[in-house]
Amino acid sequence: MVSKKTPWVHPFLATGFLFAASSMPAIVSAAENQSSTPEATPSTSITESQNESNENNDSVSKDVGFKFPEFYTCPSQPMEPIRYQAIQSKEKGPIRVYSDQAIREGDTAHLTGNVVVSQDGQQLTANSLTADNLTQSYKAEGDLLFTNQNFVVGADYLTYQAAEGSTEISNTRFHLYSNNGNGSAETITIDNNQLLTLSNSEFSTCPTNQRSWAFESDEIVIDRESGWGKAYNSVVKVADVPVFWLPYITFPIDDRRKSGILPPSFSNSDRNGRDVSVPYYFNLAPNYDLTLTPRYMTSRGSMLGTEFRYLTEASKGELFFEALPNDKDPDALGDKRWQYDVKHLTDIGDDWTTGINARKVSDDGYYQDFGGSLENSNQDILSQNLYIQHRSKDWFFRTEYKDWQLLNSPVERYTIAPRMQMTRFFEPDENGFHANIQTELTRFDKDNAVTANRYHLEPNIGWSHETLYSFFRPQLKYSVTHYQQEDLTGNVEHLTRTLPTASLDTGLYFERFIDGDDERYTHTLEPRLFYLYTPYEEQSEIGIYDTSLPTFNFTQLFSSNRFSGIDRIGDANQLSGALTSRILDSQGREKVSMSLGRIVYLADRQVQLVDTVGRETDKQSGLLAEVNWRWTDSIEFKSVIEWDDQTNNTTHGLVNMHYEPQPNHIINLGHRYRERLDRKQEEAELAFAWPIKDNWRLLGRYNQDLIENRTNDSFLGLEYESCCWAVRLVARRYLNIQLDSEGFILPGQEDEHNSGVFLQFVLKGIGSLRGSTTEFLEDSIYGYEDLLGK
Numbered sequence: 064m065v066s067k068k069t070p071w072v073h074p075f076l077a078t079g080f081l082f083a084a085s086s087m088p089a090i091v092s093a094a095e096n097q098s099s100t101p102e103a104t105p106s107t108s109i110t111e112s113q114n115e116s117n118e119n120n121d122s123v124s125k126d127v128g129f130k131f132p133e134f135y136t137c138p139s140q141p142m143e144p145i146r147y148q149a150i151q152s153k154e155k156g157p158i159r160v161y162s163d164q165a166i167r168e169g170d171t172a173h174l175t176g177n178v179v180v181s182q183d184g185q186q187l188t189a190n191s192l193t194a195d196n197l198t199q200s201y202k203a204e205g206d207l208l209f210t211n212q213n214f215v216v217g218a219d220y221l222t223y224q225a226a227e228g229s230t231e232i233s234n235t236r237f238h239l240y241s242n243n244g245n246g247s248a249e250t251i252t253i254d255n256n257q258l259l260t261l262s263n264s265e266f267s268t269c270p271t272n273q274r275s276w277a278f279e280s281d282e283i284v285i286d287r288e289s290g291w292g293k294a295y296n297s298v299v300k301v302a303d304v305p306v307f308w309l310p311y312i313t314f315p316i317d318d319r320r321k322s323g324i325l326p327p328s329f330s331n332s333d334r335n336g337r338d339v340s341v342p343y344y345f346n347l348a349p350n351y352d353l354t355l356t357p358r359y360m361t362s363r364g365s366m367l368g369t370e371f372r373y374l375t376e377a378s379k380g381e382l383f384f385e386a387l388p389n390d391k392d393p394d395a396l397g398d399k400r401w402q403y404d405v406k407h408l409t410d411i412g413d414d415w416t417t418g419i420n421a422r423k424v425s426d427d428g429y430y431q432d433f434g435g436s437l438e439n440s441n442q443d444i445l446s447q448n449l450y451i452q453h454r455s456k457d458w459f460f461r462t463e464y465k466d467w468q469l470l471n472s473p474v475e476r477y478t479i480a481p482r483m484q485m486t487r488f489f490e491p492d493e494n495g496f497h498a499n500i501q502t503e504l505t506r507f508d509k510d511n512a513v514t515a516n517r518y519h520l521e522p523n524i525g526w527s528h529e530t531l532y533s534f535f536r537p538q539l540k541y542s543v544t545h546y547q548q549e550d551l552t553g554n555v556e557h558l559t560r561t562l563p564t565a566s567l568d569t570g571l572y573f574e575r576f577i578d579g580d581d582e583r584y585t586h587t588l589e590p591r592l593f594y595l596y597t598p599y600e601e602q603s604e605i606g607i608y609d610t611s612l613p614t615f616n617f618t619q620l621f622s623s624n625r626f627s628g629i630d631r632i633g634d635a636n637q638l639s640g641a642l643t644s645r646i647l648d649s650q651g652r653e654k655v656s657m658s659l660g661r662i663v664y665l666a667d668r669q670v671q672l673v674d675t676v677g678r679e680t681d682k683q684s685g686l687l688a689e690v691n692w693r694w695t696d697s698i699e700f701k702s703v704i705e706w707d708d709q710t711n712n713t714t715h716g717l718v719n720m721h722y723e724p725q726p727n728h729i730i731n732l733g734h735r736y737r738e739r740l741d742r743k744q745e746e747a748e749l750a751f752a753w754p755i756k757d758n759w760r761l762l763g764r765y766n767q768d769l770i771e772n773r774t775n776d777s778f779l780g781l782e783y784e785s786c787c788w789a790v791r792l793v794a795r796r797y798l799n800i801q802l803d804s805e806g807f808i809l810p811g812q813e814d815e816h817n818s819g820v821f822l823q824f825v826l827k828g829i830g831s832l833r834g835s836t837t838e839f840l841e842d843s844i845y846g847y848e849d850l851l852g853k
Contacts, residue, residue, distance in 0.1 A: 158182045162192070170197040178203065185211040189221075199225030207232075214239045218251075228255025243786060244268045246277075259285040268827045269787035276301045276788055276826050290319035299826065320346040325354070332819030334432060334799065336361030340368075350374045356385075363432075364391045366400075380407035380419075396426040400433075414455045421447035427470045431799055443470050459486040477507040477608045491527065498524040507608040515606060516547040519629060536568040540623070542632060546605055558605055562632050564597045564623055582649050589643040593621045599634035599669050606630065612672050614715070615705060617641070617687055620660050626672065636666040641687075658689045685714055697724040714738045721845055727752055729846050745769040750844045758784050762793075764843045773798065774816075778843070780836070782851060789825040789851050793836050794818075825851055 163176025172194045180187040190205025202222040209216045220233040230253045238245040246266035253259050261283040269275045281296040292314050299307040313323055325342040332338065338360045345353040356368035368385035387400040407419040422445045424430065430442050450463035465479040482505040491497040503519040523540030546558045570591035577584040610628025619625065620639040624632055641660030645653055662684040669678045685705040692700040698721070705715040716736040723729050733748040747769055752762040760782040766775040780793035796818040821836045837849045 171195050185209070212240070229253060243270075245271060256286075256288070259287070261285075267787060269785075274300075274303065275785065277303075278826075285316055287316065290316055291321055292316050301826075320344075320352070322346045330819055330821050332817055334817045335363050358385075362392060363387060363395075364389050377411070378407065378409040380405070382406075392432075395432065396428040399425060400429060401425045402429055411451075413453075415451070415453045417451040419449050421449070423447060423468050424470070430470070443472065444468070444476075445470070456490075457488050459488070460484070475509060477509045477512075479609070480506050480508045482506070495527045495529075496524065497527065498522070505608075507606075511551065513548055513550050513606050515549070515608060517608065517629075518545040518547075519543070532573070533571050534569065538566050538568070538623075540564050542629070544629060548606060556604075560600060560602060560605065560632070562597060562600055564595070564632075564635075566596070566623055567594045568592075568621065577646070584649070584654070585645075585647040587643075587645045587647070589645070591621075591641045591643070593639040595623060595635045595637050595639070597624075597632060597635045600632075602631055602670055603674050607672065610672070615684065615687075616703075617658065617660060617689065620662060620687070625668075631670055631672060633670045634666075634668060636664070638663045638665065653691070654694050656689075656691045658687075660687045661685065681709070683709075698722050712738070719845075723846050727848060727850065728754065729844060731845050743770055746775065752844055752847050760784070762840065762844065762847075768798075776843070780840070784825075784851065787827050789827070791821075791823040791836060791851055793821045793823075793840075795821065795839075823851065 159179070159181050160174070161177070161179040162174035164174070166173045166175075174192040174194075175190065178187075178189045178192045180192070187203065187207070187209050189203040189207040192201060192203040194201040200223055202220070204220045207218045207221055209218075215238050216232075217236045218232045218234055221230065223230045232251040233249070235248045235251050236245075237247070244266060245268070246264060248261040248265075249263035251259065251261050261280070263281060264283055265277050265279050267274060267277040269277070277300050279298050279300065280294045283292060283294045285292040294312050294314065295310070297309045297312060298305045313321065315321060322345045323343070325344050327339065327341040330338045338358070340356050340358040342354055342356040345355070347353055351371070351373035353372075354368075354370045356370075358366040358368065360366070364387060366385060366387040369383065371382040373380055381404075383404040385402055388398075390398045390400050402424040403422070405419050405421045409417050411417060424445065434442070445468040447466045447468075448463060449465075450461060452462075453460040461484045462481055463479065464481045467476040467478075469476060482503065485502045487500045489498040499522075501519075501521040501523075503517070505517045505519075507515045507517065520543045521540055523538060525536060525538035528535045541563045542561065544560045546556075546560075548556045548558065550556075568591075570589060573588040575586050577586050607630050608628075610626050610630035612625070613619065613627045620641055625635070626633055639660065639662045641658060643656065643658040645657075646655040648654055664679075664682055664684070667678045667680050671678070685707045688702075688704045688706070690700070690702045692698070700721075701717070701719045703715075703717045704713060706713050713736060715738070716734070718732075718734045720732045721729070722731075729750070729752045731748070731750040733746075733750075735744070735746045735748075737744045745768070746766060748764070748766045750764040752760065754760045761780070762782065763777070763779040765777045767773075768775050774796065776797040778793055778795035778797075780791060782791045783789060796816050799815050799817040823836050837851075841847055841849055
């Protein structure tokens with residue numbers, strides 16, 4: 064039977080219940096910070112006709128009377144609310160109230176039998192509801208159920224007092240559709256300050272009959288206005304066994320920040336022993352914060368890390384410092400260990416910026432002891448850079464101070480104190496001519512060594528003619544460099560070098576279409592020639608301040624100087640050639656590319672980096688080949704090789720294969736080879752992350768040094784993940800010795816490996832101890848994304 068219309072019930076009924084309904088998501092926030100519900104706007108009248116009411120009541124009555132749902136299975140994905148979904152209505156629509164029987168006694172209304180109150184996709188069902196217009200209060204009881212698009216809540220009893228603005232719900236059960244979180248509370252109260260309190264509550268994301276873990280609290284107070292909650296006397300139970308107790312914690316219920324303890328990390332290794340870090344976050348202001356990370360290592364002692372971040376309208380930056388004031392290891396390089404890392408950028412305005420990038424450590428062995436991997440342990444150069452810069456369409460200006468710290472190196476680099484660079488750009492004219500003038504003034508300084516001032520001027524002019532199928536780019540530049548060198552006795556020497564350089568870069572572009580089974584592809588053929596001429600000039604009296612000889616690659620084929628700096632400008636009379644072929648799909652995406660290239664030398668090269676090396680007489684360079692293949696989204700193949708066809712010898716080679724048919728189903732295979740003078744380096748690698756059965760995943764990496772016949776880096780991990788908890792165990796062993804700047808092992812070292820075991824445990828809905836494995840797994844397995852617990 065359709066209830067009689069009693070509009071006088073609606074104002075305080077809607078105000079009280081919908082306030083409780085809008086506050087109810089705080090239960091969700093306390094658990095996962097993921098669910099929310101829109102604020103409902105009550106209506107004070109029913110506008111539907113009696114016939115519409117009868118039709119709606121019939122549909123509602125079919126769903127009324129069921130018990131609170133029990134979720135006994137572990138869904139593969141969050142549930143979609145279907146059976147327990149409230150009737151949809153227009154936004155800010157009227158409140159609809161139905162019952163089998165309605166009786167009015169003065170200021171009191173009694174609704175009994177299949178009571179349904181609904182509005183805007185929210186619905187309350189109960190066996191009975193009593194509303195008192197005089198005291199502005201109501202109560203609902205008997206198989207009480209509240210549903211909306213985000214969750215379902217069941218209870219035995221609900222009361223609302225308008226005078227206090229408070230609601231109390233007794234013996235509640237709830238289930239969240241977004242993450243299958245579920246639980247119960249003895250009572251839930253909501254006051255007029257939007258404070259929600261849960262007494263004797265339990266929460267878990269596990270099915271109700273498989274409580275792998277549960278979070279229990281005597282009391283949880285949630286303040287939706289501040290965005291934070293508090294829990295008192297809380298216990299985390301795993302398999303009904305208490306494993307963690309907290310007398311008091313705070314937690315966010317939205318994305319606002321608050322000071323507090325961040326998830327700690329745990330590890331164990333041969334070098335540092337048991338290693339525990341517990342970060343504490345200080346939310347100092349909306350635009351800056353501080354994180355202190357106390358760290359204790361049983362073999363080293365106590366370390367403190369500090370990270371300060373800031374952001375203003377004009378500036379941003381990070382300041383990091385960590386220190387170990389007393390290293391207990393007797394073999395350590397000093398007892399006081401530290402590092403700092405400073406990043407700062409300020410936008411001054413009018414295309415002007417200034418910044419600082421500086422990093423330094425206390426000793427050569429710092430990263431070997433605390434780096435955590437072969438790559439981190441062997442960082443060989445750290446820089447400290449301060450600069451101010453202007454960049455516009457016509458001008459570039461930069462002044463900088465730069466210094467370096469070379470680790471495990473017997474030499475030191477020159478300090479740049481300072482360098483001033485200025486370039487004037489001239490836009491191409493209508494005929495394709497373009498030009499610029501580069502200038503530089505640099506001061507090089509180093510203790511117990513020759514110091515120098517370097518003045519450099521380099522105007523250049525070029526012409527570019529391009530069509531759809533070709534390009535033709537001649538260029539001429541003239542370098543004037545003056546050095547003022549001062550030795551340790553105070554003698555000053557002035558040297559001037561002037562060198563012209565002429566180059567011609569030209570190429571063609573051919574294409575044709577290839578019809579595949581279901582798509583048309585574009586096949587290209589791109590020949591390219593580059594001629595370079597620079598006359599010889601004696602330069603051996605000029606010191607080496609910031610110049611080196613880079614590794615030979617495709618970029619070097621088309622470079623105007625074979626050296627990476629201007630202390631040496633190589634003499635050249637050479638012709639570089641390259642041939643590239645690509646296959647593009649209909650969207651222009653590259654599926655396959657193959658390139659071949661080499662340099663043919665028309666004259667010997669006399670200018671060398673050091674005097675002890677004689678002239679180069681080879682008539683041609685090694686043959687460079689590069690292949691990139693990604694015909695499908697599952698397989699990616701890349702290979703680069705430098706082959707000396709005069710000696711039939713490979714001087715440099717790289718082959719990598721990446722297979723990923725589905726996200727995080729990964730197999731990587733790699734091989735690297737490099738030969739420099741009488742030194743060789745060859746490595747083979749396998750890395751993978753692959754499901755093995757149901758919820759189990761195996762992941763690992765194995766990197767083998769084929770020359771020395773030893774393992775550089777290896778780990779093997781096993782993951783298990785259910786819908787409510789996950790665990791990862793990783794055992795790792797890596798080579799912990801020093802390498803030089805070219806990646807070769809420094810002589811005089813014994814093989815020393817560091818090993819450790821890492822454990823990561825995730826209780827979905829509470830959080831995880833992240834950080835102990837995430838970073839090095841993502842760095843070690845190309846394409847891998849750590850989603851454990853997400």
